[in-house]
Amino acid sequence: MLAMVLEVVGRPLVAREVPVPRPGAGQVLIRVGACGVCRTDLHLIDGELPRPKLPLIPGHQIAGVIAGAGEGAGRFQPGDRVGVGWLGFTCGVCRFCRSGRENLCDRGLFTGYTIDGGYAEYAVADERYCFRLPVGYSDLEAAPLLCAGLIGYRAYRLAGEGAERIGIYGFGAAAHLITQVAVHQQRRVFAFTRPGDAEAQAFARRLGAVWAGGSEELPPEELDAAIIFAPVGSLVPAALRATAKGGVVVAGGIHMSDIPSFPYRLLWEERSLRSVANLTRRDGEEFLEIAPRVPVKTTVEAFPLREANEALERLRKGKIEGAVVVEAPPEAEPPSTVDSRQSRAPARLG
Ligand SMILES: [Zn+2]
Numbered sequence: 001m002l003a004m005v006l007e008v009v010g011r012p013l014v015a016r017e018v019p020v021p022r023p024g025a026g027q028v029l030i031r032v033g034a035c036g037v038c039r040t041d042l043h044l045i046d047g048e049l050p051r052p053k054l055p056l057i058p059g060h061q062i063a064g065v066i067a068g069a070g071e072g073a074g075r076f077q078p079g080d081r082v083g084v085g086w087l088g089f090t091c092g093v094c095r096f097c098r099s100g101r102e103n104l105c106d107r108g109l110f111t112g113y114t115i116d117g118g119y120a121e122y123a124v125a126d127e128r129y130c131f132r133l134p135v136g137y138s139d140l141e142a143a144p145l146l147c148a149g150l151i152g153y154r155a156y157r158l159a160g161e162g163a164e165r166i167g168i169y170g171f172g173a174a175a176h177l178i179t180q181v182a183v184h185q186q187r188r189v190f191a192f193t194r195p196g197d198a199e200a201q202a203f204a205r206r207l208g209a210v211w212a213g214g215s216e217e218l219p220p221e222e223l224d225a226a227i228i229f230a231p232v233g234s235l236v237p238a239a240l241r242a243t244a245k246g247g248v249v250v251a252g253g254i255h256m257s258d259i260p261s262f263p264y265r266l267l268w269e270e271r272s273l274r275s276v277a278n279l280t281r282r283d284g285e286e287f288l289e290i291a292p293r294v295p296v297k298t299t300v301e302a303f304p305l306r307e308a309n310e311a312l313e314r315l316r317k318g319k320i321e322g323a324v325v326v327e328a329p330p331e332a333e334p335p336s337t338v339d340s341r342q343s344r345a346p347a348r349l350g
Pocket residue numbers: 038039040041060086147148
């Protein structure tokens with residue numbers, strides 16, 4: 001199969017013909033339809049995340065269909081449409097897993113980071129961390145739901161149910177999805193973009209933001225909560241400054257440039273600052289249940305899988321409406337490794 005592989009940190013991905021992976025015990029084989037491209041992939045390639053698996057197939061927003069199953073995997077049938085996100089495995093026994101915080105698991109594995117992901121024609125995944133995709137979304141439309149949507153939703157949830165006025169800093173893939181959920185739930189969204197980015201501001205207004213402006217501006221009203229999706233540390237004091245007493249500022253990214261020092265009075269009056277790490281399966285199930293009811297519409301810019309480097313550069317430059325997605329070629333042959341397993345597990349492989 002074709003895979004786009006990170007062989008050396010700091011270098012572009014390389015197109016390789018590699019064997020179709022075999023699903024191990026409890027795993028499924030997924031024929032990838034589309035895989036979202038996330039800023040985290042850029043952080044990985046740039047060496048800003050420690051110890052990635054190498055060589056690595058990145059990509060943690062996989063939408064596709066079940067094409068096979070390993071021993072003991074019976075949750076899905078061949079042809080079922082599934083999605084895989086960032087959370088690839090948790091241990092189930094550490095103190096974090098046992099207290100409903102599997103996103104913080106000591107032994108967690110992450111798709112497209114510490115295990116291979118979806119920049120390929122096929123991927124394997126632990127079936128317990130696969131989500132059923134909501135009907136009505138094509139693979140291209142569903143892919144951004146799986147990180148931009150899921151982690152965006154966790155950040156949104158942590159902004160608090162009582163937050164009526166929500167500021168969103170960085171109006172990219174996550175913001176364009178979460179704004180729709182927030183508007184649907186009668187919140188008011190204030191969108192902050194790069195200064196002077198009139199197109200992104202217009203996009204935010206079209207999605208229902210009541211106000212859109214540059215990140216250095218103060219909104220016309222104080223915010224009850226702010227979510228920062230852009231990896232820019234100077235947005236932390238900017239968001240605190242825009243937030244009312246008792247408000248929360250949530251940093252939604254995995255990496256951020258250094259936060260400049262700021263006067264204590266910006267945090268004073270019970271403002272709080274927190275980050276979001278990873279997601280739990282509950283976040284995923286909740287968001288994928290809410291998305292079709294809103295309904296959350298995804299705006300995507302698609303690239304062929306082979307052009308993953310171009311897709312990543314497009315995201316880096318930041319002039320995107322919505323999300324970037326790579327699309328696997330449709331004409332792939334059925335994988336031979338599945339056929340060889342078929343005799344051992346006929347019931348699941350049909
Ligand atoms: Zn992501």
